[in-house]
Amino acid sequence: MGRVARGRRWTCRGGTRLSDILDGQPADPARLAEIYDLEHDAIGEDLVFYREMSRRAPGATVDLGCGSGRLFASMLAGGASRIVGVDGSAALLDRARQRIERDPALTRARDAGLIELVHADVRSVRRPDRFGLAVLAGVLPHLDGPEDAVRALGAARRLLARDGMLVIDTIGPGGLPREDLPLSVDWEREDGVRRIVRRSQIERREAPEGLRVRYVTMTDLVGRDGTIARLPAEFRLWYPSPRALVGLAASADLIVEAAYGSHDLDPPGDGSERCILMLRPDPGI
């Protein structure tokens, strides 16, 4: 799942089962979650952006589809008074617990009752409390299409305080694959005890509701003794156009306050690597 090299940046943020992207895979979810961390922890270019979002939308933050909690430290550094991380994957939430344990600032916040992890589906999550900031980073492509996206956006809107803000962050038109990519090596790493080799293959299909992508990964863990543990996985992803995403947000009674094409707040365009929308609840509803 992560960013795959091959000369350009590609982020896979998708899943075969809607609420737990790792549970239905042929490989052990805990090992896939470990590889997920290895890949996603290498992504740092959005961390300043999320720190600034937490400053801009103060109060409690809900990180919808938080994965292993990659964004928690930035949110805390930006002044989030409390963080609720919601995810459908039990294995990724376990990794989030381990991350909290490793990071003194996160451990302190957890011990003070300021970090909560919730195993739930972003399409239906409900809580009694309200949030200044809700984040859906890399999550919408995991959903099955527009209907599920409107459900998730509606659930996020219901979690917002009256003046709260929802950030949707997904791959922009310039970051999407333009053609099928054959099975090939994305990256290789040594971690002291083993060599990790990641291969992947991409099949794309233009559909009326957006780009559908089948992303097949194969990760080999090669031990010192030459034994190989192979972790296969497959993800079905969906990428609506930015314009379609704005329409889906309107269907969920959300108003676009700003749109960006990168985490550096560049204006959006056809070549943008990211599609980022900042949304507020429609006050007329």
Ligand SMILES: C[S@@+](CC[C@H](N)C(=O)[O-])C[C@H]1O[C@@H](n2cnc3c(N)ncnc32)[C@H](O)[C@@H]1O
């Ligand atoms: C690519 S990860 C992004 C994680 C995190 N937001 C980040 O930026 O590092 C997408 C996350 O969405 C979660 N997810 C996908 N569909 C979900 C659903 N229906 N309900 C809850 N979580 C979901 C996955 O488990 C995964 O952790």
